[in-house]
Amino acid sequence: MSETLNLERWDVLVVGAGAAGIGAAIAAARNGARVLLVDAGPMVGGELVSGIPVDGCLSSRGEWVVGGVCRDLFAECERLGGYIGPINDYRSLHVVAVDPEIMKVAVVNLLSAAGVALRLYSYADGVVMDGDRLRGVIVVTKGRRVLVEAATVIDASGDGDVAVAAGVPHEIGDAALGELQPVTLMFRMIGVDAERLLRFVRDHPENAGLGEFEGLGLDRRQCAEALYRQGLPKVFLVGDGPLMRDAIARGLLHRSSMMGITPTSLARREVSVNTTRVGHLDATDTARLSSAFADLVRQVWDCAGFLKACVPGFEQAVFSGLAPRIGIRETRRILCDVVLGDDDVALARKRPDGIAKGAHEIDVHLAGTGHHRRPIQGGGSYDIPFGMLLARGIANLMVVGRCMSATRIAHSSARVMGTCLAMGQAAGTAAAMLREDNDPLNDLRALPVDRLRARLAAQGAILEGTA
Numbered sequence: 001m002s003e004t005l006n007l008e009r010w011d012v013l014v015v016g017a018g019a020a021g022i023g024a025a026i027a028a029a030r031n032g033a034r035v036l037l038v039d040a041g042p043m044v045g046g047e048l049v050s051g052i053p054v055d056g057c058l059s060s061r062g063e064w065v066v067g068g069v070c071r072d073l074f075a076e077c078e079r080l081g082g083y084i085g086p087i088n089d090y091r092s093l094h095v096v097a098v099d100p101e102i103m104k105v106a107v108v109n110l111l112s113a114a115g116v117a118l119r120l121y122s123y124a125d126g127v128v129m130d131g132d133r134l135r136g137v138i139v140v141t142k143g144r145r146v147l148v149e150a151a152t153v154i155d156a157s158g159d160g161d162v163a164v165a166a167g168v169p170h171e172i173g174d175a176a177l178g179e180l181q182p183v184t185l186m187f188r189m190i191g192v193d194a195e196r197l198l199r200f201v202r203d204h205p206e207n208a209g210l211g212e213f214e215g216l217g218l219d220r221r222q223c224a225e226a227l228y229r230q231g232l233p234k235v236f237l238v239g240d241g242p243l244m245r246d247a248i249a250r251g252l253l254h255r256s257s258m259m260g261i262t263p264t265s266l267a268r269r270e271v272s273v274n275t276t277r278v279g280h281l282d283a284t285d286t287a288r289l290s291s292a293f294a295d296l297v298r299q300v301w302d303c304a305g306f307l308k309a310c311v312p313g314f315e316q317a318v319f320s321g322l323a324p325r326i327g328i329r330e331t332r333r334i335l336c337d338v339v340l341g342d343d344d345v346a347l348a349r350k351r352p353d354g355i356a357k358g359a360h361e362i363d364v365h366l367a368g369t370g371h372h373r374r375p376i377q378g379g380g381s382y383d384i385p386f387g388m389l390l391a392r393g394i395a396n397l398m399v400v401g402r403c404m405s406a407t408r409i410a411h412s413s414a415r416v417m418g419t420c421l422a423m424g425q426a427a428g429t430a431a432a433m434l435r436e437d438n439d440p441l442n443d444l445r446a447l448p449v450d451r452l453r454a455r456l457a458a459q460g461a462i463l464e465g466t467a
């Protein structure tokens with residue numbers, strides 16, 4: 001049975017308004033394209049507004065490796081009073097902490113200023129192909145099915161929904177072991193006494209992840225002291241430290257490798273907490289994902305009680321909110337022309353066709369208390385090649401963000417939000433440049449990478465000169 005669809009035409013369609021999609025949409029619009037950004041949910045930002053810090057912007061050495069749209073978002077958060085900035089966790093990371101409530105406003109401001117058309121509550125549900133080209137994406141909204149035609153489509157859906165519908169091959173988790181990183185529900189607490197919390201870590205450093213990057217040149221105790229002097233409640237409690245281990249054994253806490261505490265607002269004395277987990281779950285199975293929600297909420301509530309009862313600094317703290325959605329670390333990895341490899345990441349590989357940089361450690365969360373982590377060689381950064389964005393066999397589709405083309409190990413590093421924003425910026429810029437070229441075939445592979453790199457560099461992206 002044939003179906004009559006409503007029809008719309010745009011230069012660039014971006015599916016998914018998380019870090020990657022926002023980077024793509026803003027960059028494409030700033031470069032002159034008419035851009036539609038659709039998201040299935042009621043809010044912009046994806047994981048960017050869940051309270052987790054933005055990783056991958058600075059290397060373990062403390063060198064900025066992401067600029068452009070990402071830095072503009074931070075500047076807007078700062079203008080609005082919601083930017084805490086880079087924090088050394090004295091483990092191996094420099095994270096960037098922001099207020100997730102302010103980040104929502106900052107994202108909307110930047111999208112509006114760039115002229116991006118935003119469509120929320122809009123689910124990309126299929127594609128219409130024209131040979132090796134994507135003619136358009138079928139977007140389902142309340143009571144309407146729309147065929148959105150676009151010269152270039154950017155899949156930033158996290159799950160690669162568009163690419164899969166278009167028949168692009170993909171992998172999921174560790175196929176051999178049937179393993180996927182666990183899902184997590186983030187939450188926040190206000191009224192936290194940072195000084196007391198940091199003093200506790202200084203006096204009992206065995207409870208925290210500290211001093212993992214050799215380049216710090218500090219032992220565990222010195223790291224705890226430096227963390228204390230930094231004065232910001234960025235603390236990584238470890239599951240095998242006595243505090244968490246005992247709470248897990250006594251049934252006060254779910255089994256987890258970690259409890260990542262990050263400041264979200266200095267004014268509210270608020271932190272976010274990253275610790276809950278449900279493993280062995282394919283998050284593209286909506287029924288199973290939804291059935292994990294009650295368990296995650298119970299874990300949140302237990303953990304808030306544990307923090308108040310057992311962790312110095314939280315005695316007077318009050319629960320202040322759940323993340324807008326269950327956080328998904330890993331589902332599909334779409335296979336593009338180039339697949340980012342384990343060694344590309346681990347050995348900080350640079351390449352001439354780099355259009356973005358990653359710098360986060362290898363970071364595979366396992367179910368329960370397992371966690372596979374490994375710093376990048378020398379605390380440096382690696383390049384994301386342009387071919388990693390080009391969906392195999394399709395002329396005008398790019399894939400960015402969590403559903404990127406990478407091995408599982410490489411993905412565990414490049415999935416973080418600084419890298420997703422940078423990847424998105426590159427894709428959006430490429431899409432807009434192709435439109436300028438008036439190529440009737442709109443073949444992304446015809447775009448010279450040198451020109452793209454020059455444009456990205458001129459617009460603040462960091463592509464050269466990092467360790």
Ligand SMILES: Cc1cc2nc3c(=O)[nH]c(=O)nc-3n(C[C@H](O)[C@H](O)[C@H](O)COP(=O)(O)OP(=O)(O)OC[C@H]3O[C@@H](n4cnc5c(N)ncnc54)[C@H](O)[C@@H]3O)c2cc1C
Binds near residue numbers: 044045400
């Ligand atoms: C618990 C947790 C902790 C993490 N910790 C950190 C951290 O500390 N620092 C860090 O930088 N990163 C962290 N990460 C990783 C990082 O947050 C994500 O990998 C990254 O945000 C992914 O960005 P994205 O834009 O690809 O996807 P998302 O942010 O997931 O956005 C995808 C968007 O696409 C929309 N969408 C999905 N399907 C469709 C469809 N079919 N049609 C329309 N819209 C659709 C969704 O509604 C969503 O808004 C963490 C992740 C989790 C889950």
